[in-house]
Amino acid sequence: MRHPLRRASALAAAPVLSLALLAVPGLTTPAQAAAGDLDPVAAQRAGDWLAGQVDDGLLTYDSFGAPFTDYGLSIDAELALAAVGGQDATVDAIAAAVAEDPTVYTDYAYSFDGAQYAGRAAGAVAKALVGLQAAGVDPATVEQIDLVGALEAQTADTGATAGRIADVATKDGEPDPTGDFANTLGQAFAVRGLQAAGSDEADAATDFLLLQQCGAGFFRQDFAPATATDQACGSGADASVDATAQAVLSLLPQAGDAEVDAALADAAAWLAGFQNANGSFDSGADATAFPGNANSTGLAGWALGDLADLGVGAASAGAAADAAAWLRARQVAGVGDCNRFDDADLGAVAYDDTALKGARTDGVRPADRGQFLRATAQAAPALASSTDTGEDAVAAKDLARKGRALTVEVTGLAPGATLCLTGSGAGRGETAGATAGRDGSAGLTVSPERAGTATYEVRGESGVVGSVDVRVLGPKTLGVDTARRAERGGSHVVTVSGLVPGERTVVTFRGSKSVTRADEEGRVVTEVRISGALGLATLRAKGQFADRTGEATVRVVR
Structure with missing residues (x-):
């Protein structure tokens, strides 16, 4: 028998069809916390922004020119906020809004080309279940649907597909096999929900999830055809960062089981090896499709941070910190006179550099809000792996030449952190902004135009980092x-x-x-x-x- 859940957690995954994004509250990292090297500022600010976007327990954004209330993304926000901490009221509000009627999210019915389609998405059922579990809501209190029973009914009992979830779909009242879009993302979420519910289906669901791990260590996203006699990953599967990270997060509560431990170790090694040199993650092997982005980097960083907590993977802690640094550098952050963003947007995480540049120019536009919400929900828990690199220090040459470039060096920062330098005296009116590099240092360049003593103060996201006096010399x-x-x-x-x-x-x-x-x-x-x-x-x-x-x-x- 597999080990029961031994601590609270939930799953994380990426957007997929109607499931939107599957998410998991991150596990704490006591080893790092004891060393005092974690910087919680970025994760907290992401959580604050995300919580501020919730209205009556749900998230709504423009989609194709019309408002869309996204239940799946709302649950993602709930789970991310539970991971970051300090947002209990919003976590409870989202769970309560979903609990009013989960079928708004899990079930569908529509007409197309004269045909009537209806169905129930297994991944959505699992995600709604875990969302309620994470907030301490008893799913049995929901009137419209028995979430545990529905998920068990959509989990195969026998044959090669035993443990595999499947969507229920009909066309004109008849079963429609083409309407089954269930995949590894939903499967991992189902493992979490069934395990927490103590379901007899939990072990079979876990076994089927483990079959989706490929030889290289990653988990594929798409299942084999339901009719295949071999449901295990084949050699032709495409690598998926999102599916791998989500599977890791769902399996972590079962650490201690030999088979699970081996799967986690292989996944940890693959994730660390697949990471880009700059700390980001592409979504999969085809980097041209979704290159370095906050969604995949957030999920991978989240999983690697939790793996590091359990001591799984020699490179997990460093890879998680690098992912957090990349994400932090793409967080909407401003300090003092160097803030180039709208105050209402501070804390959000941009999908990539292009999105961050757009927010600096136009703010987070209504058309882009959904993308920022999704990226922030996936990135916020990963930002918890932001680390300090030592004691903050600000230094510069004692003497500088009037009208020539002077670099003020700052060290001991959290990689990716935003800084702002302001000058007074001989440096009066000067400002310079920068982002700390992966070594926790930054160089802020100014050009003092007056002879005399210039005082340069450097502020970070948490307040004053330090200051330095420079004697500026003229002819x-x-x-x-x-x-x-x-x-x-x-x-x-x-x-x-x-x-x-x-x-x-x-x-x-x-x-x-x-x-x-x-x-x-x-x-x-x-x-x-x-x-x-x-x-x-x-x-x-x-x-x-x-x-x-x-x-x-x-x-x-x-």
Whole structure:
């Protein structure tokens, strides 16, 4: 027998036909949390934005020019918010809205070309069931449909397809086999719901899900034909990040079972190996179809984070952190004077770079709202793997040249975090924004236009990161004080003034050079050797930059 559920969880998956997106609350990562290296800000802001979009327990957005209330996506939001935490009221509100009548989501009936179609989607039944379970709602209290009984009835009992879910579809009142669109995404969700319900069908559903794992370690999305005698994954199956991540999340509660553990290890290795170098995930082997996107990256990062929690896969923790960094860099985030987004959009996650650019220009438009909702629901739990890279630090050169580029370096940040630099004093009115790289560092470039002391303050999403003072230097004629006569072959004392403390200064006379730094009074006292022909010669001094110079004429004597 397989192990019963030992902790609360739910499944995650990607949009598919009428199922929309299947989602799973992420498991916590106590090992990371104990080390104090997790940064919850991005996940919390995604959760805040997502919760703010819920109206009367449901999500509605424009679809083909008309408002569409999406029950499936509403459940996705519920599960994501349960994973992120701090949104119990919204979680309960969504579950209550779905519980009023789940058949609005699970059942369909329509006419097309004179024929009457009707049916019940098994994946939707499973998803509605898990949504209620995750909020602590007893599915037996639902009047319109027995969700557990309906799901069991749509799970095959015997033969090669034992444990496989199937949609119930009719055309003009007769069974319609072509109306069965059930797949691995819904199957994994069914495993979760049946296991939580203690159903006798749970083990068979789990066994069938395990059959969908292919030799390389990924799970295929589409089943074999229902008539096939072999329902296991074949060599010609297409890789699916979404199906693999969803299957992992559904199997995690059964960790400890040898067969499940082996499947999780293989899936962990495949996911980590399939990840792009920049931390993102394509949806599948054909990267041209859905290249690096927040939906697949969110699901994969979510699964990898939970795998890391269980110590499954040597690369899981690092891969989860990289996915979180990529997602965070595509989160609608603004800090202070560097915010280029509408305040109402802050926290949402863009599907890709193009979507983020559009939000910066036009805000999240009504036509794009559904895409942002779906991307955020899948990405929010994955953002919980955002990590700090150390103690925050802000640094820059002590001295800068007026009108020239100056880089302020910031380290110890959460990769993908948004920053804003503002200047005062000599840097008055300057601002610069940046996103931390995968090493947790960022360089913010400014060009101070005034001489004097510039103070640069760097703010992050959680407040002030730090500040640094820089002395900005402009052109200056330095004072050079020395005796007017100097004996050849001897040393000659030179005093240079008009410098700033610590300013590097070079004093040259023919082939002799002295390099030193100014004292606290902005002065250099040094010596140069006198050589060369007798007569007048020029002694020169140069400060930190080429436009800070001075000179004196010396007569070389015997």
